[in-house]
Amino acid sequence: MTSAHPFLSLAGRLGLCLAALMTTHPGHGAPPGASGDPDRSTVGRTDPRQGYERSGFRTRSLRVATEPGQRLDLAALAADPPLGLPTLEDPPRAAEIDLGRQLFYDRRLSANETLSCGMCHVPEQAFSQNELATPVGIEGRFVRRNAPSLYNVAYRRSLFHDGRESSLAEQVFSPLTAANEMGNPDRQAVLDRIAALPGYTGSFGALFPEGLTERTLGRVLAAYQQALLAADSPFDRWFYGGETGAMTAAARDGFFVFAASGCSSCHTFTNTHAHFTDDAFHRTGVEVASRKREARPQARIQIAPGVSVPLAVSIAPPDRHDFGREEVTGDPSDRYRYRTPSLRNVALTGPYMHDGSQRTLTDVIEFYSEGVREDPDRDPRLTPLNLDPVQTEALHAFLESLTGAGVDALARDARSVPIGERTGEERTP
Numbered sequence: 196m197t198s199a200h201p202f203l204s205l206a207g208r209l210g211l212c213l214a215a216l217m218t219t220h221p222g223h224g225a226p227p228g229a230s231g232d233p234d235r236s237t238v239g240r241t242d243p244r245q246g247y248e249r250s251g252f253r254t255r256s257l258r259v260a261t262e263p264g265q266r267l268d269l270a271a272l273a274a275d276p277p278l279g280l281p282t283l284e285d286p287p288r289a290a291e292i293d294l295g296r297q298l299f300y301d302r303r304l305s306a307n308e309t310l311s312c313g314m315c316h317v318p319e320q321a322f323s324q325n326e327l328a329t330p331v332g333i334e335g336r337f338v339r340r341n342a343p344s345l346y347n348v349a350y351r352r353s354l355f356h357d358g359r360e361s362s363l364a365e366q367v368f369s370p371l372t373a374a375n376e377m378g379n380p381d382r383q384a385v386l387d388r389i390a391a392l393p394g395y396t397g398s399f400g401a402l403f404p405e406g407l408t409e410r411t412l413g414r415v416l417a418a419y420q421q422a423l424l425a426a427d428s429p430f431d432r433w434f435y436g437g438e439t440g441a442m443t444a445a446a447r448d449g450f451f452v453f454a455a456s457g458c459s460s461c462h463t464f465t466n467t468h469a470h471f472t473d474d475a476f477h478r479t480g481v482e483v484a485s486r487k488r489e490a491r492p493q494a495r496i497q498i499a500p501g502v503s504v505p506l507a508v509s510i511a512p513p514d515r516h517d518f519g520r521e522e523v524t525g526d527p528s529d530r531y532r533y534r535t536p537s538l539r540n541v542a543l544t545g546p547y548m549h550d551g552s553q554r555t556l557t558d559v560i561e562f563y564s565e566g567v568r569e570d571p572d573r574d575p576r577l578t579p580l581n582l583d584p585v586q587t588e589a590l591h592a593f594l595e596s597l598t599g600a601g602v603d604a605l606a607r608d609a610r611s612v613p614i615g616e617r618t619g620e621e622r623t624p
């Protein structure tokens with residue numbers, strides 16, 4: 196190990212004297228996005244769903260379709276990851292990435308040729324979905340968990356919120372064959388489907404002696420996802436790059452709140468790189484908190500002036516059974532444990548938690564500050580923090596400073612690929 200990073204040793208002393216380290220600073224807005232002007236960023240610009248009733252309402256969503264695509268050298272990115280990320284052991288080859296990317300946006304991979312991977316992992320929505328707590332699968336079917344962002348997924352040692360997979364190349368068959376996601380009956384049906392589409396058999400044949408197989412299909416889809424690297428954020432430039440001015444004063448204070456509050460015991464970082472996850476499973480109590488909230492008297496919605504009815508519409512089945520890690524290990528002590536998510540780019544990946552039950556970062560911070568008390572069996576490291584408004588704002592600014600520089604370029608790259616879809620009389624271009 197190299198000598199301790201100066202900021203790390205500072206962070207180590209924080210637990211003792213947090214208040215003294217909080218510099219005073221005037222009110223501030225969000226730190227500027229790493230990708231230049233945040234107002235022009237296409238990633239994470241979704242509709243806030245607040246204020247529809249006002250006549251002057253303007254959506255925050257951008258019309259991404261009008262933004263041109265632009266190819267990025269993803270193989271070069273994967274070979275030399277951005278600041279704050281370690282090198283990849285086996286970086287993917289350019290030709291594999293290209294084929295994987297084409298398949299990722301091909302809607303014909305689902306049983307009714309409508310749903311691609313990229314529709315639940317939307318490039319402009321941080322390769323997740325900002326508008327839905329849980330995605331809608333094939334034919335409108337219910338999917339019980341939030342779609343995780345795929346940024347930096349190459350580094351995850353366990354995949355899915357419950358860690359039931361560990362290999363990206365194997366993982367792909369889960370959405371492809373889930374009856375409520377892409378709806379293919381089995382793996383062979385997926386291979387037959389792809390083989391029947393023009394071009395793919397030749398592309399696989401050119402890359403692999405065995406052509407299109409389960410293994411090679413998994414490999415190319417994994418290759419594209421391994422290249423979705425997003426770091427070099429204001430935090431990275433400050434912490435690893437030594438650029439003093441890269442983070443706002445508030446975000447720097449927020450880092451100290453983060454370290455002193457014990458967040459980094461699960462959302463870990465080292466003195467050479469940061470994933471902000473230990474890839475382990477913990478019970479935060481959010482499952483219990485959201486069940487309690489659901490059990491409260493129903494909200495009423497106004498359907499016409501003066502007429503309100505109880506809100507009874509939900510596409511979720513009455514009991515959506517989610518026991519978390521216990522479903523994988525069978526061990527009751529793993530009940531409601533979920534994998535620690537990376538906090539990289541977290542400002543763009545909402546809504547949050549395995550069930551999407553926390554809509555904004557403010558909600559998440561409030562949960563850690565107050566809400567964790569709902570579950571007596573939660574991880575003992577989580578005690579209500581009772582953060583004051585200045586600490587709350589600082590923590591928020593820190594989380595915002597984790598947005599990587601390359602997110603817009605990855606979204607533009609995604610748009611450079613034509614969407615694979617059925618052609619014929621049912622669709623005219």
Ligand code: HEC
Pocket residue numbers: 299310311312313314315316330331332333338340341342343344345348351353354355356357363366367370371375376377416420
């Ligand atoms: C219907 C929406 C939907 C579609 C389509 C979909 N996914 Fe997902 N994806 C999800 C959800 C939801 C999860 C989390 C499931 C869980 O944890 O149980 C997930 C998880 C993942 C993960 C794990 C990420 C992590 O951090 O652990 C990867 C990788 C992934 N999907 C890739 C793909 C690929 C590749 C495809 C296309 C072959 C695809 N997904 C299609 C919704 C979808």
Ligand code: HEC
Pocket residue numbers: 356453456457458459460461462476477478479481482533534535536537538541544546547548549550559563574576577580590
């Ligand atoms: C005991 C380990 C642990 C500690 C300590 C912890 N977290 Fe978490 N964090 C988790 C786990 C596990 C989840 C995912 C829970 C789920 O999916 O239901 C999570 C989720 C989150 C999320 C949502 C991310 C997403 O993509 O959904 C944010 C933001 C977050 N934590 C920030 C913090 C902050 C800030 C602190 C300190 C106040 C903190 N965490 C402390 C384990 C921890």
